[in-house]
Amino acid sequence: MAKNTYKQDEILEEPFDIRHLLRASSYIKKYQKRMIIAILLSSLGGAFGYIAPMITQHALDVAIPDKNFRLLFSLVIALLALYTGSIIFVTIRSKIMVEVSQNIIYDIRKDLFEHLQKLPFQYYDDRPHGKILIRVVNYVNSVSDMLSNGLINIVLESFNLLFIVIFMFLVDVQLALVVLCGVPILTVFMIWIKNKQRKAWQAVSNKNSNLNAYLQENIVGARITQIFAREDENAQIFQDLSQDCRRTWNTAVRYSNLVWPGIDAISVCVRAAIFLFGLVIFGEGNKSLGTIVAISSYASFFWQPIMNLGNIFNNFINNIAYLERIFETMDEPVTVSDKENAKEMPTIRGEVTFDHVAFSYDETKKILKDVSFTVKPGESVALVGPTGAGKSTIVNLISRFYNVDSGRVLIDGQDISEVTIHSLRSQMGIMMQDSFIFSGTIGDNIRYGKLTASEDEIRKASRIVCADDFISRMPEGYDTEVRERGSMLSQGQKQLISFARTLLSDPSILILDEATSSIDVQTEKALQTGLNAMLQGRTSFIIAHRLSTIRGCDRIMYIDDGGIMETGSHEELMAKKGYYYKLYTAQLEEVHKTA
Numbered sequence: 001m002a003k004n005t006y007k008q009d010e011i012l013e014e015p016f017d018i019r020h021l022l023r024a025s026s027y028i029k030k031y032q033k034r035m036i037i038a039i040l041l042s043s044l045g046g047a048f049g050y051i052a053p054m055i056t057q058h059a060l061d062v063a064i065p066d067k068n069f070r071l072l073f074s075l076v077i078a079l080l081a082l083y084t085g086s087i088i089f090v091t092i093r094s095k096i097m098v099e100v101s102q103n104i105i106y107d108i109r110k111d112l113f114e115h116l117q118k119l120p121f122q123y124y125d126d127r128p129h130g131k132i133l134i135r136v137v138n139y140v141n142s143v144s145d146m147l148s149n150g151l152i153n154i155v156l157e158s159f160n161l162l163f164i165v166i167f168m169f170l171v172d173v174q175l176a177l178v179v180l181c182g183v184p185i186l187t188v189f190m191i192w193i194k195n196k197q198r199k200a201w202q203a204v205s206n207k208n209s210n211l212n213a214y215l216q217e218n219i220v221g222a223r224i225t226q227i228f229a230r231e232d233e234n235a236q237i238f239q240d241l242s243q244d245c246r247r248t249w250n251t252a253v254r255y256s257n258l259v260w261p262g263i264d265a266i267s268v269c270v271r272a273a274i275f276l277f278g279l280v281i282f283g284e285g286n287k288s289l290g291t292i293v294a295i296s297s298y299a300s301f302f303w304q305p306i307m308n309l310g311n312i313f314n315n316f317i318n319n320i321a322y323l324e325r326i327f328e329t330m331d332e333p334v335t336v337s338d339k340e341n342a343k344e345m346p347t348i349r350g351e352v353t354f355d356h357v358a359f360s361y362d363e364t365k366k367i368l369k370d371v372s373f374t375v376k377p378g379e380s381v382a383l384v385g386p387t388g389a390g391k392s393t394i395v396n397l398i399s400r401f402y403n404v405d406s407g408r409v410l411i412d413g414q415d416i417s418e419v420t421i422h423s424l425r426s427q428m429g430i431m432m433q434d435s436f437i438f439s440g441t442i443g444d445n446i447r448y449g450k451l452t453a454s455e456d457e458i459r460k461a462s463r464i465v466c467a468d469d470f471i472s473r474m475p476e477g478y479d480t481e482v483r484e485r486g487s488m489l490s491q492g493q494k495q496l497i498s499f500a501r502t503l504l505s506d507p508s509i510l511i512l513d514e515a516t517s518s519i520d521v522q523t524e525k526a527l528q529t530g531l532n533a534m535l536q537g538r539t540s541f542i543i544a545h546r547l548s549t550i551r552g553c554d555r556i557m558y559i560d561d562g563g564i565m566e567t568g569s570h571e572e573l574m575a576k577k578g579y580y581y582k583l584y585t586a587q588l589e590e591v592h593k594t595a
């Protein structure tokens with residue numbers, strides 16, 4: 001997806017590219033047998049329907065004038081049988097196709113979702129999430145309909161058209177030719193209207209996608225909107241986007257509403273021509289009433305398949321663009337992935353080495369220039385420094401959320417780019433500032449890192465991190481349902497749950513990135529004992545702006561200007577009176593001022 005915002009339309013007017021269709025065919029291969037059955041059933045159903053006007057002709061021209069009621073009765077029974085057969089076939093076909101299209105939706109969504117889960121952080125940082133949702137939900141629905149019903153309908157409508165033409169010629173060649181004279185007029189009308197319609201519906205799709213992106217952004221940012229009292233401005237933007245949707249929708253519907261009156265007008269003219277030619281021009285009495293009525297019926301059927309083929313063509317053009325957007329997402333490179341011969345990471349002891357590491361998020365700015373250090377197993381390391389210095393970047397590289405530009409990150413002497421991501425990350429505990437809480441119970445949330453954990457284990461982990469107290473006071477304790485993102489919990493409570501979750505997963509390397517920022521000082525003091533227990537025997541990296549919380553770490557690294565400016569224990573760095581000393585004393589003064 002082009003990196004864009006809710007203000008930018010997606011590109012949907014793509015030149016037709018057959019490769020997308022060929023690639024999409026892999027999704028229908030599995031269901032081809034069922035689709036062939038559906039085509040056969042529909043063709044039979046259609047053929048049955050088209051025999052009906054011939055029977056009517058026979059009734060009008062033979063049975064009724066001859067007063068042959070036996071024949072008339074047989075013809076009526078035959079008509080009923082044909083219609084019943086046709087309805088049964090069409091019903092079975094619809095059932096098959098509903099199943100096939102739902103299966104195709106499932107297959108495409110599964111592939112898309114699995115791929116989306118592997119995409120790097122960067123992908124989600126750069127795009128409006130609402131537009132990703134539109135692809136997974138709306139575009140997939142539309143595309144699967146094209147791949148299932150669309151493809152079948154092409155075959156079907158072509159058969160229908162062929163049947164109608166054959167039956168018309170069987171009934172009367174001259175009058176059939178009169179009907180065909182309407183085709184060029186219809187073709188010109190269709191090319192004009194379908195082109196307009198396609199562009200109009202693409203505009204609708206784009207405006208909906210923009211609205212969705214803005215809506216999603218606003219739901220997530222609702223608190224900020226209210227904090228900054230931005231409701232009126234946002235309502236205006238939303239209104240503008242909604243108006244875009246309404247305007248484009250009205251235009252599209254206007255064109256769609258023109259279609260049938262236009263076709264009706266052509267159809268009426270053609271039928272008038274049938275009567276004119278049948279009764280007057282080809283000579284009175286030359287064409288029987290039954291023939292004229294039968295041809296007139298075929299003529300009224302004739303436009304439907306042409307129209308449907310036009311609709312299918314339009315849908316195809318739109319859906320090819322949707323397909324391209326879907327495949328573009330599926331092809332989005334998984335920049336951080338397992339190498340072909342990646343090994344399993346053995347049980348981690350905890351030695352972490354940065355060997356001349358350089359890193360940048362994009363070409364424009366080097367975030368880390370040439371960083372080298374080694375942390376011993378079990379050592380606790382604090383990363384401090386000004387905002388935006390690169391502290392989180394360093395811990396993100398240890399977990400291999402990004403690949404380094406040059407140099408190596410080693411754990412126990414093993415280059416982490418050579419091992420599988422799962423075996424690496426499953427031995428790490430990473431806690432970020434935003435402690436994400438999933439919908440479900442508190443117990444489920446703590447169990448997230450170790451699905452097999454027992455109730456006792458969950459309680460024990462919670463007790464260590466001081467979460468057991470507040471959880472037990474909740475109406476249903478560990479079974480209390482928390483809503484999506486844990487909206488009923490305070491930030492501090494979310495962080496404590498997150499601590500318990502991390503502790504339960506028993507990681508060898510622990511990364512705490514501003515993990516205690518929302519916990520009040522009192523709870524933090526209480527948590528300190530638990531935290532110390534948690535750090536025991538694990539290598540840990542702690543980022544905290546509240547420097548009082550990291551004083552006890554074995555080592556403190558001061559990060560700035562793309563590298564490590566100072567390193568040592570709290571006492572050593574204070575004695576050195578360098579960057580850390582300045583930062584620490586400035587923070588102390590701040591605390592004294594506000595006290």
Ligand SMILES: Nc1ncnc2c1ncn2[C@@H]1O[C@H](COP(=O)(O)OP(=O)(O)OP(=O)(O)O)[C@@H](O)[C@H]1O
Pocket residue numbers: 122125361362367385386387388389390391392393394
């Ligand atoms: N996903 C990203 N894409 C592009 N640039 C990024 C991304 N994440 C961070 N940066 C940039 O990289 C630099 C280092 O960011 P990082 O988050 O590592 O800083 P930090 O020291 O942890 O800051 P803070 O203390 O504010 O959390 C910053 O200039 C930031 O703008």
